[in-house]
Amino acid sequence: MADLDREIQLKEEEISERLKGMRDEALRRFEAINGPSSLHKFHAHIGRNNNTFVDSVRMQFQSSDDFIARWLDGLRVEVLQNREVIARRRRFGGMKRTVELIPEMLQDEFLRNYIYLFLERNFYRNFVGRVRAKPEECLWQLWFGPGNLSWGLFISPAHRLGEWTNDKSQMRREPYHYWTIGHVMETGLVVPDSEEPMTFGSVGNFLQFYETVLARVSNSEYEKQISKLYLDHVKQSAPPEGMPLLIPELRYGGKEAKHLYRLDFCVLNPYIMRMVGFEISPASSHMAIAGITSKTQVQLNESLATKWAKESDKRNRYFRDFGISVVTFADPELADIESCFTAIVSALEERPENIVTLGGAEAALQEAFDAIEL
Known part of the structure; x- marks a missing residue:
């Protein structure tokens, strides 16, 4: 570089x-x-x-x-x-x-x-x-977190007229890679009712916040395990600032307390502009049907169809409106949580196969030409 x-x-x-x-x-x-x-x-x-x-x-x-x-x-x-x-x-x-x-x-x-x-x-x-690759406008600000606990990640946050927005003139000049830990360290996280972002003095401080706040608000043991694996992975990375953020509970509808959908985890990889969501989907929570013993087979099938339609709508909306593809971990995959995390690591670590500069291309061409035997 x-x-x-x-x-x-x-x-x-x-x-x-x-x-x-x-x-x-x-x-x-x-x-x-x-x-x-x-x-x-x-x-x-x-x-x-x-x-x-x-x-x-x-x-x-x-x-x-x-x-x-x-x-x-x-x-x-x-x-x-x-x-x-x-x-x-x-x-x-x-x-x-x-x-x-x-x-x-x-x-x-x-x-x-x-x-x-x-x-x-x-x-x-x-x-x-x-x-630099420019994200779609829908990704200029992200809101994540459950219920009333929401945080915002903006590309270039600015508080104007009582609302958080992006400073468009500054966005393209930001030196950090979007949606990475380095991004969080530079801009902090937006809190809806505060005029100042939540900032972190060091990567270690942010990782502690991730562990003690972001990871703990989940009721899913699977999600907590994945969060721990992610934190361990970041700590072993050099430099950690370049690691894409594993965003928990990405909201479909923004900061409002009542929102339609959330993704359990999401990776927005700025190096290749690939957006991948991850859903933890055990049947016990995503396909559970109340009063199953009192339902006929037809009623049961109708309930299952309604459940699946909602799950499909969720995935389709994230892809249509944000360009986010969704990977689902069901019970067989969740039996090996480290294998699930390996799939997440692939999304975190993927980089362009080759970065060509003018000087590099000229040198490589001359090297190849010189290597030709007479």
């Missing part, structure tokens, strides 16, 4: 030097289009629309070229939406706006190169925010 950071820094410095050498001529050409101006105003026309022409909060960009291409496409949309205003200004005169200035500048090859370099530098200056 340190090598990648250094590579990005060098790339940004190289682009800055090139821009510095082009700056005077670029400003002269800009003034030929827009009249006397300043470097600050010139740059403002290029840089202040990064969140207008492209949705930097939600979009993930594959490269600087991808970022520039989408930026231009967003500008195209703005031009179409403002074509009447542009036509009126051309007929009657008036101050040119960015949506008209940029297309005019792009007709000048020198200015076009300058603009593209300026956007490329912006891409590298915000590299993490530009290339």
